[in-house]
Amino acid sequence: MKILVTGGAGFIGSALIRQLRAGQRAEIVNVDALTYAGNPESLPGLDDDPGYRFERVDIRDRDALERVFRDHRPDAVMHLAAESHVDRSILGPGVFVDTNVVGTQVLLDVARDFWEGLDDRPDSSGLSARERFRFHHISTDEVFGDLPLDAPAFNESTPYAPSSPYAASKAASDHLVRAWHRTYGLPVVITNCSNNYGPYQFPEKLIPLMILNALAGKPLPVYGDGGQIRDWLHVDDHAEALWAVLQRGEIGGTYAIGGDAERTNLQVVEALCDALAALRPNGPGGGGNGYRDLIRFVTDRPGHDRRYAIDSRRIQHELGWRPAHSFEAGLRETIQWYIDHPEWVQRVQSGAYREWIEANYADRELRD
Numbered sequence: 001m002k003i004l005v006t007g008g009a010g011f012i013g014s015a016l017i018r019q020l021r022a023g024q025r026a027e028i029v030n031v032d033a034l035t036y037a038g039n040p041e042s043l044p045g046l047d048d049d050p051g052y053r054f055e056r057v058d059i060r061d062r063d064a065l066e067r068v069f070r071d072h073r074p075d076a077v078m079h080l081a082a083e084s085h086v087d088r089s090i091l092g093p094g095v096f097v098d099t100n101v102v103g104t105q106v107l108l109d110v111a112r113d114f115w116e117g118l119d120d121r122p123d124s125s126g127l128s129a130r131e132r133f134r135f136h137h138i139s140t141d142e143v144f145g146d147l148p149l150d151a152p153a154f155n156e157s158t159p160y161a162p163s164s165p166y167a168a169s170k171a172a173s174d175h176l177v178r179a180w181h182r183t184y185g186l187p188v189v190i191t192n193c194s195n196n197y198g199p200y201q202f203p204e205k206l207i208p209l210m211i212l213n214a215l216a217g218k219p220l221p222v223y224g225d226g227g228q229i230r231d232w233l234h235v236d237d238h239a240e241a242l243w244a245v246l247q248r249g250e251i252g253g254t255y256a257i258g259g260d261a262e263r264t265n266l267q268v269v270e271a272l273c274d275a276l277a278a279l280r281p282n283g284p285g286g287g288g289n290g291y292r293d294l295i296r297f298v299t300d301r302p303g304h305d306r307r308y309a310i311d312s313r314r315i316q317h318e319l320g321w322r323p324a325h326s327f328e329a330g331l332r333e334t335i336q337w338y339i340d341h342p343e344w345v346q347r348v349q350s351g352a353y354r355e356w357i358e359a360n361y362a363d364r365e366l367r368d
């Protein structure tokens, strides 16, 4: 099986590709524009892997995408490419609409043309290439908006009520994917997951930002009172869930994926400080609660949703998936990973990874 993964140089896409290639489950064509969030250094060792190909292509570029589909003839698409950072969407929403909405529409168009041209005669498996094809759209629980503290967790039938420009752009892309299924019959599956954490996450997101600030003895900025609740999902558990949905998910169906780990932001930061105190006792203040002393409460993000939580019973019961990581163990492992990979961190923080990208991928023309 050959999978075209978009956004495979990002945090979740790279975890998915590392996992699929480690288990030799599928050949991969990674289609990524390498924005600031894309980092091929998160895919170590794959350059020499004959089952892996990289295409520096922007999903808004129809001609380039058509060429990629023609050249590689994938059996499935897993669409993760997106602008993904809520704070950036508040400062500059335009590129979020451009990539997440328009880019998804262009990708859907090109995938649909390709799918319509596939052979519809059954082969030895009893199915045709057209029947086997899948378009898997990876989305977020943020499309559901703010969940009251006493309300049951989001599930597959929760109405959409996005709050931020990021969430609205992802909601729009989900609607487009459903429309391409309903109108044109494109065989799609959709997943909406909660906040991911784990290795190789860009340090603008909460957990890596706090780990790296704490290790450097810098303040740990917590929005508002830190009472916002998120349901934390380890990125490797997410990647396993995505594989299960791609393989066995109902066509046209949606699956909500969560980590069964609701925590307030303040609880996350405190847990992280305590784990660091054990792993790096000689940190700020000589250990103990020295890390907790770095916590600073800062002005809240506008429109900040108070709570997200996911009810994953559908994927658990129908597809047999369960998160394998407890939040506390996953957090400890993640902190250890950042401690053990100072070079990756340093190259991201200094911007050196961009120079490497330009030296290695500058030959490809990209849209502005």
Ligand SMILES: NC(=O)c1ccc[n+]([C@@H]2O[C@H](COP(=O)([O-])OP(=O)(O)OC[C@H]3O[C@@H](n4cnc5c(N)ncnc54)[C@H](O)[C@@H]3O)[C@@H](O)[C@H]2O)c1
Binding pocket: 006, 007, 008, 009, 010, 011, 012, 013, 031, 032, 033, 034, 035, 036, 037, 038, 039, 057, 058, 059, 060, 079, 080, 081, 082, 083, 084, 085, 099, 103, 138, 139, 140, 141, 170, 193, 194, 195, 196, 197, 202
């Ligand atoms: N990180 C989370 O906690 C989370 C939670 C729920 C859903 N999601 C969704 O999962 C997907 C992946 O998230 P992530 O955290 O890995 O994001 P990320 O920001 O780490 O990676 C995004 C990747 O997409 C690429 N990209 C951006 N614009 C592109 C374009 N126009 N053309 C081609 N490539 C482009 C970037 O170069 C980058 O490699 C996104 O669709 C996001 O909405 C993420």
